[in-house]
Amino acid sequence: MNTEIYNTEDINTGKVLEKLRQKRPIIHHITNYVTVNDCANMTLAIGAAPVMAHAKEEVEEMVAISNALVLNIGTLDQTQIESMLIAGKKANELDIPIILDPCGAGATKLRTESANKLIMDLKISVIKGNAGEIGTLAEAEAEMRGVESGGVKGSPETVAKTLAKKTGSTIVMTGKEDIIVDANKIYKVHNGSPMAGKITGGGCMAASLIASFSAIEKDYVKASVAALICFGIAQELAEKQSDGSGSFHTQLFDKIYSLSTIIIPQYQKYIRRDI
Amino acid sequence: MNTEIYNTEDINTGKVLEKLRQKRPIIHHITNYVTVNDCANMTLAIGAAPVMAHAKEEVEEMVAISNALVLNIGTLDQTQIESMLIAGKKANELDIPIILDPCGAGATKLRTESANKLIMDLKISVIKGNAGEIGTLAEAEAEMRGVESGGVKGSPETVAKTLAKKTGSTIVMTGKEDIIVDANKIYKVHNGSPMAGKITGGGCMAASLIASFSAIEKDYVKASVAALICFGIAQELAEKQSDGSGSFHTQLFDKIYSLSTIIIPQYQKYIRRDI
């Protein structure tokens, strides 16, 4: 097929955002202690309600009152992974979407193996990572399942598609161009600013936004595209009013907070392509 | 009685704040990892000195050099609760005020039970929560002590009074109107901005401020009212100069930092009523 459609109307990010703000979904995070405050504030800025809880004794109850679950392995340890598995199983049982951020997969064995364990044991709705992380998981999946790993080499798009096919999850590969794929379709989002790389937590906050949208829009590709459009536009607007990484950081929350159905269509830049 | 007195001079928040800034009390926090940075910065902004320490081996020593102790169960686990109990017992021994933030009580069993255990085992000076948290604890207290739980239903004021009577603590119930009660008196603070709900940590920072004032003013109702007046005024001033949740967050520290004996009387809005 390969029909590229630019800024097609089938996402309607503004409408989903309005619904999000009305429903105010609860987003349960089991995440790293580096950017957890940013994740909470980003979740609030978009209009959802964050909750953070990691104790084994309570994660099932917390998931049960939530509308999406973020699992981020940025500062993982064994205890945390166990809690993620407990929370994740409950989320699967209740059909609550799970967003996995395999932060640092590929950098250490613990991270790669933990991310893979989460993928194998849980039904993950969206796996969001950078090229290195998604590549690592695509490779590992290939190896674990005895598939020739040659297939995962190649373009970022191919790698993302490989992982999508293996896992059945929506794959979000962030970068200068964000790639979002599932078994049937590919989107690319071109919004964003290089300033996002000058602060920590850009990827983590993106996961919080994807979770917030996934609580509302059950087509997780569309939810992820909507989240990344919002995040990218906010970055562009924040960059214009900042004098460095500190004010960019502050502005990023202001701009997400101020997004509207009027601003989004003016700035959004994305491509859809059928597979 | 029910005599409502508006902006009566018996609090004198400005004077207590001046004393606080001269004495620079040390506020030991055992708190959650989501908003801990905000709590430290808020404590510094008001003029006190924060210290964070959770290891069982050191909490007693840390409490012993502190002037108030904040216990916040926002991201609790069993190990942390044990440390809270150790620190709390030492604080009681040394007559150092304890401020409890039963964050999320009612949301999970672990939170409700842990908050209740802290209340049962420790002498808490101030329990600060939202309506749901205070309601949960009032109910639980009622149940545990075999009291008919019907009594805790009703107005927020009644619920707060019930918990105050049961525990002997000063109760702070935050909301659009903050209610502060002990066995003898009720205050209501009307300062504040809805923007405080758009960032995480508002309640946690309020607890840090209450602790800072409680280290100076031994009438904990007055200390809590003074803290909430300061926090509410800062929110109002911050709102005026912010374009969203990010700049509001930044401004909140600036405004607390800049509070003075001139600003406070101009903006404070509170009611006292004898019981």
Place this chain on the structure above:
Amino acid sequence: MNTEIYNTEDINTGKVLEKLRQKRPIIHHITNYVTVNDCANMTLAIGAAPVMAHAKEEVEEMVAISNALVLNIGTLDQTQIESMLIAGKKANELDIPIILDPCGAGATKLRTESANKLIMDLKISVIKGNAGEIGTLAEAEAEMRGVESGGVKGSPETVAKTLAKKTGSTIVMTGKEDIIVDANKIYKVHNGSPMAGKITGGGCMAASLIASFSAIEKDYVKASVAALICFGIAQELAEKQSDGSGSFHTQLFDKIYSLSTIIIPQYQKYIRRDI
């Protein structure tokens, strides 16, 4: 000797900073949960790449891909200290510089003993603390080694020199005047703003900057001086554009981010003295 040389050209902070930004060294932190976000953002603002990881299973691998290691005991516990020892031994093996921030040494036994254990078991490149922390460690070192502790009393400079001699490390004693010493030379940095004391994490961020420069400049005294000049200048510039502790905090990152080879020579204030 005692020749004081003001703003001598032998540091050339601007050039080291340019090299830092080209090389983008990876700085592994095992640090406290209070200021970890600030440390990550400060590392990014100067041009390096932060990574945070504490699990025993992965710290060796993480160190192995890093260019410097920060150990900060601000919210220590036994598990964390074990991870620090594992990571530190690997760093020593690979000749990766270790920067120790003995945060709170002197306040509790656990902190003093843990800092001393790290110093005894590891080869530390730079120990950075305030006068109290460095004094505690100089004293403890003296006691442990059976040296008369009288020697560590006296001027801050003497205390710093004592610890430098005992440990072989570069010692950074921060304060109104920052003192940087090793066995052969002393520098003093006079840049900085009192506003840095109004936010949490000033010391922690200084350690992140020292680590970033130590990954590039192998004379750790010069690396530390360069880092403190940058941090002090940024504080001065940030103070001018801030209205309180919140905006100062934000500005601090902007100013570090915007430092250039043109700005630094205009503002730097430091003294070198041969011993």
